[in-house]
Amino acid sequence: MIVLFGVFLLSLMVITALAIVRTHHLFVAVILTGIFSLLMAANFFVLDAADVALTEAAIGAGISTVLFLGALALTGEHERANASNRLLALSVVAVTTLIVIYATFDKPRFGDPLAPVHQHVSPWYLEQTPEVIDIPNVVTAVLGSFRGYDTLGEVFVVFTAGIGVLFLFGARPPPRSGAASRNSAAPGQGLRHYLIPRVVGRLLIPFILLFGLYVQFHGDYGPGGGFQAGAIIAAAVILYALLEGEEQALRVLPHKLLIGLMAGGALLYGGVGVAALLLGGNFLDYSVLAADPIAGQHLGILLIEAGVGITVTGVLLSVFHAFAGRRRV
Amino acid sequence: MELLGLYHYWVFAVLLMIGFYAVIAKSNLIKKLIGLSIFQSAVFLLYITMGKVDGGTAPIIQAGVENPVFSNPLPQVLILTAIVVGISTTALGLGVVVRIKEEYGSIEESDIQEIDRR
Numbered sequence: 499m500i501v502l503f504g505v506f507l508l509s510l511m512v513i514t515a516l517a518i519v520r521t522h523h524l525f526v527a528v529i530l531t532g533i534f535s536l537l538m539a540a541n542f543f544v545l546d547a548a549d550v551a552l553t554e555a556a557i558g559a560g561i562s563t564v565l566f567l568g569a570l571a572l573t574g575e576h577e578r579a580n581a582s583n584r585l586l587a588l589s590v591v592a593v594t595t596l597i598v599i600y601a602t603f604d605k606p607r608f609g610d611p612l613a614p615v616h617q618h619v620s621p622w623y624l625e626q627t628p629e630v631i632d633i634p635n636v637v638t639a640v641l642g643s644f645r646g647y648d649t650l651g652e653v654f655v656v657f658t659a660g661i662g663v664l665f666l667f668g669a670r671p672p673p674r675s676g677a678a679s680r681n682s683a684a685p686g687q688g689l690r691h692y693l694i695p696r697v698v699g700r701l702l703i704p705f706i707l708l709f710g711l712y713v714q715f716h717g718d719y720g721p722g723g724g725f726q727a728g729a730i731i732a733a734a735v736i737l738y739a740l741l742e743g744e745e746q747a748l749r750v751l752p753h754k755l756l757i758g759l760m761a762g763g764a765l766l767y768g769g770v771g772v773a774a775l776l777l778g779g780n781f782l783d784y785s786v787l788a789a790d791p792i793a794g795q796h797l798g799i800l801l802i803e804a805g806v807g808i809t810v811t812g813v814l815l816s817v818f819h820a821f822a823g824r825r826r827v
Numbered sequence: 828m829e830l831l832g833l834y835h836y837w838v839f840a841v842l843l844m845i846g847f848y849a850v851i852a853k854s855n856l857i858k859k860l861i862g863l864s865i866f867q868s869a870v871f872l873l874y875i876t877m878g879k880v881d882g883g884t885a886p887i888i889q890a891g892v893e894n895p896v897f898s899n900p901l902p903q904v905l906i907l908t909a910i911v912v913g914i915s916t917t918a919l920g921l922g923v924v925v926r927i928k929e930e931y932g933s934i935e936e937s938d939i940q941e942i943d944r945r
Contacts (some may be wrong), residue, residue, distance in 0.1 A: 501831065504835070505831070508834065508835065508838040509838075511838065511842065512838060512842065512845070515842055515846070518861060518865065519849045519853070519858075519862065519865075524855070524857055524858065527858065527861055528861070531864065534868070535868070538871070538872065545878070545879045545898070546884055546886075546897075546898035547875045547878065547885070547898070547902075547903045547906070548885040549885075549903055549907050550875060550907050550910070553907050553910045554871075557913075558910070558914075562864070562914050565917070565921060566857070566860075566921065569857060569921040569924060570857065572925045572928060573924060573925060573928040573934050574928075574934070577853070577857075577858055578935050583851075583852065587851045588848070588852070590851070591845075591851075595840050595844040598839075599836075599840050602833050602836035602837060602839075602840065603833070608831075608832040608833065608834070608836075608876065608879065609832070609879050609880060609881035609882075609883075610832075610881070611880045611883075613877070615878065615902070616880060620899045620900065620901050623901065624886065624897055624900065628888055634887050634889065635887045635888075636888065636897070637886055637900045637904055637907065640900055640901065641908070645904060648904075648908070649908060652908040652909075652912050655912050655916075656911060656915045659915030659918060659919045660915065662919045663918055663922040666919075666922040666923060666926050667922060667925075667926075669926065671929045672929055719887075721885065721887070723907075725907060725908065725910075725911045728911075810911060817915075817918045821925070824925065
């Protein structure tokens with residue numbers, strides 16, 4: 499039954515992807531991308547990846563759609579229909595699809611517990627987590643502690659991408675005569691004149707923030723953690739900005755604070771690593787942070803997850819404001 | 828049933844190539860980025876599919892459950908962070924597209940190449 503549900507979801511995803519590529523209206527394509535991500539999240543959930551499903555739902559269906567729409571507002575919604583090398587592209591794609599499908603016949607069957615991927619280090623993580631770290635969520639344990647180096651790297655990639663966007667938008671847009679001057683009428687207003695979104699949004703925002711904090715601090719015990727929480731909290735603030743206008747949102751969380759969050763989270767993560775070094779352990783070895791190694795692991799994971807959440811929130815919000823605050827040329 | 832066991836991988840192949848088609852055949856830069864994110868999602872799907880174990884549950888250890896079967900946590904960790912990194916790099920790409928629009932006045936590849944040739 500679950501397999502059939504999975505097949506249904508996957509087929510829907512292929513149809514959505516085809517529709518995304520075929521449409522010439524970019525607005526439609528972006529909204530379909532949101533639907534695609536939601537289907538993908540449902541599919542991840544069916545495949546037992548609750549943490550990943552939560553991330554995909556918050557990021558793919560929420561923030562990514564908002565960012566794409568922000569970019570569309572600056573670049574235009576229509577794609578010109580010109581297909582010069584369409585046949586060549588189609589044949590390349592068709593041949594490659596067939597090769598990849600041919601290759602799949604050598605893959606272990608879906609759900610096979612004897613597949614090579616389940617034989618190597620994974621059983622070790624499942625065995626060691628209760629003993630060494632003693633938190634229920636193995637994904638968080640691997641992410642935060644066993645593979646803390648990787649996650650630190652990812653956080654810095656996110657941080658760098660945020661800096662990159664701010665850097666790109668630091669350049670002033672070239673002045674355009676005539677058309678450019680009349681666009682200062684609308685911004686800052688948000689949906690303030692629309693009663694229903696405003697009332698519903700105001701009701702929702704506190705609960706979204708609360709849920710974000712729950713996901714942040716409950717990540718050791720259930721699906722969740724810094725990445726998801728950061729995205730959810732950023733989504734709540736973006737909703738606020740959409741309802742009340744850019745400027746009001748910037749008054750609550752000013753640019754400087756956002757940049758501080760971006761750097762502060764990454765620094766907190768790195769700082770925990772250095773603290774472990776100073777206390778006589780290895781870099782990011784949390785066992786030395788407290789008298790009891792397991793309590794040290796708990797403390798370390800709590801701190802680095804907080805660092806991840808802070809950086810992700812800061813980066814996503816800075817990027818959103820960079821797009822939303824840009825004047826269209 | 829034997830073939831149904833490969834259906835996830837076929838969907839991965841098809842999605843991957845749909846995304847790739849958008850990247851190579853479309854001339855609109857935003858459409859290319861959308862294609863890139865479909866491509867990326869297909870890779871995520873491949874990893875998560877490989878982690879699934881028959882009759883397993885999400886890898887969250889619960890007390891009092893006898894002989895639990897867990898799906899593989901490792902691909903999940905990789906993809907979890909990859910999604911967030913993916914959105915950051917997509918945002919960077921969108922930033923570049925917006926800057927191109929501001930400097931060239933167009934985000935169609937053919938227009939940009941023509942302006943560059945002048």
